[in-house]
Amino acid sequence: MEIIKIRKDIPGKIAILAVLAFIPRVAAILILGRHINPEAWEYDVMALNILSGKGHVFNYLGTDHYFFGSSPLYVYFELLIHYLTNSNYFILELVQAAVASLVIIPLFNLAKYLFNEKTATIAGLLYCLHPGLIVYATKIHELSLVVLFIVIIMYLLTCCVHKPGHFFAASILTGLGVLLRPTMIFIIPCYAVYLLVKREHLSRIIARSLTIVLSVVVCISPWVYRGYKIYDRFIFVTTTSAEHLWRGNSPLSSGTSLDIDGRNMIELSGADFQRRLSGLDEIGQRDLFKSEALRYIKNDPALFFKNTVKKFIYFWSFAPQTGVLYPGEWLLPYQILYGVMSSFFLIGIYFIRRNNIDPAPLVFLFLFFMTVSLANSIFYIEIRHRWMIEPLTMMISAYGIHIFFQLVNLRRKTR
DSSP: OHHHHHHHHHHHHHHHHHHHHHHHHHHHHHHTTTTTSOOBOHHHHHHHHHHTTSOSOEEETTEEESSOSSOHHHHHHHHHHHHHHTSOHHHHHHHHHHHHHHTHHHHHHHHHHHTOHHHHHHHHHHHHTOHHHHHHTTSBSSHHHHHHHHHHHHHHHHHTTTOHHHHHHHHHHHHHHHHHOGGGGGHHHHHHHHHHHTTOOHHHHHHHHHHHHHHHHHHHHHHHHHHHHHHSSOOOSOSTHHHHHHHHSSTTOOSSSBOTTSOBHHHHTOHHHHHHHHTSOHHHHHHHHHHHHHHHHHHOHHHHHHHHHHHHHHHHSOOTTTTTTSOGGGHHHHHHHHHHHHHHHHHHHHHHHHTTOOHHHHHHHHHHHHHHHHHHHHSOOOHHHHHTTHHHHHHHHHHHHHHHHHHHHHHHHHO
16 A cells, blocks of 8 residues: 555655756746846757748858757757747746756656665755756756756666667657757667666667667658758768867867857967858868867877866866856856765765666666767867766765665664
8 A cells, every 4th residue: 555655646746846846947037037138049040040931040150051050959849939939038948947847757767766766856856956957947058958858768768678669769769869969879879788788688689779770860861861952961960060079179179168268269269260261161161170170189199088088077077167157156056066966976876886776777877978978078078068967967866865864864773
C-alpha cells in the first residue's frame, strides 16, 4: 500500500517542482524588463525574416547568411510562436519559461531511476533555483529547449531501454536535436558504449546505434538538401562552426569569444581582416575562418593542445571573461552555488562507487559530459555551454547532498 501511495504522490511532487521552476523564471522576465525590452538573438531576426517573406536568412559581416547559427530548429520553434501570437514577445517568453519548467519531468524521473526519490527532489530543487538557467529562460535563445531535449533523450535511452516506442521517440528527438544543437550527435557513440557496459548483444548495439544514425540522417536531410540547392555543397547544419573554431584558435584568442573588456573576436581582429571578410559571401567567409584557424593549429600543435586543455578547465570552472556582460554582483552567488554543487558532486561520485549503483547509465552520462566539454574546448568556451548539461550533473550533486544528510542524521541518532 505504501508503494502505491508513493507512486500517487510523485506526479503531485513533480507538478509542485515544475511550478517552483516556472515562478522564478516569470519573475526574472518581469524584474529584468524582458517583457518590455526582450533580449533577442539572431534566431529572432531569422524567424521574422521568414514571416516577412525574406526567407531563412541573416545578414552578418556584410553578407547574407542562409546557414547562420547552430540552431535552425529553434528558429522554427520561435517562428511558430510569432505566427500564433502576432509576435507577442511576452507570450514567447512565457512559453520559454514553461519549456524550462517541463525539464523537471524527465529530470525527476531520471534521477529517481538512477538513485532514489529524495535525490530526484533535491535535483529538481537545484534546477528550479539555478540562476544561469533562470536568466537564459528570459532570453530569446535556444538553451531552455536544448536542455529539455537532452534530458528527455537521456531519460528515454536509460530508463526505458526495453520499450521500443520510447527508443524510437529518443531516436527522432536525437535527430531533431542535432538541428537544435549539433553536439547532440555525441549521444550516439556514448549510447553505444552504454550498451556495451550493459553487456547487450553486439547485434543489438549495432541495430540501435544505426537506428539513431538513420533518424539523424532523415531529420537533417532537408537541411542538407537546402545546402546543395543554395551552394551546391554539403553543409552540416551551420556554416558558423568555422568561425567558432577561429574564435578559439587564433593569435588573438582568449579561449572564449570575448576579451576581458567584453569585446568580441571580430572587433579585435583588426580592420584589414574585417575588410577581407566583408568582400566574401557566406561560404567564402566560412573558408577564410577555417583556413586561418587550421593554419594557427598547424603552426604550433603543442600550443593548440595547451589551449585546448586550458579551455577544458574553463568549461568546468570559470574563464577570466565569465560574467563581463552582466552586472558584477551576479557572478559571485553563482560561483558559490557552483562550488557547493561541485563539492557535493565529488561526494556523490564517491558514494556511487561505494554503494554499488548501476554503473552503466552513469558511464553514459559521464561520456556525454566529456565529449561535449572536449568538443567545446576545441572551439571556444562560454559558460552557457556547460549549462546545457548542468541539469544532469545536478543529479549527482543531489545524490551527494542526500548522502550527506543521511550521514548527519545517522550521526545524531548514534549520539
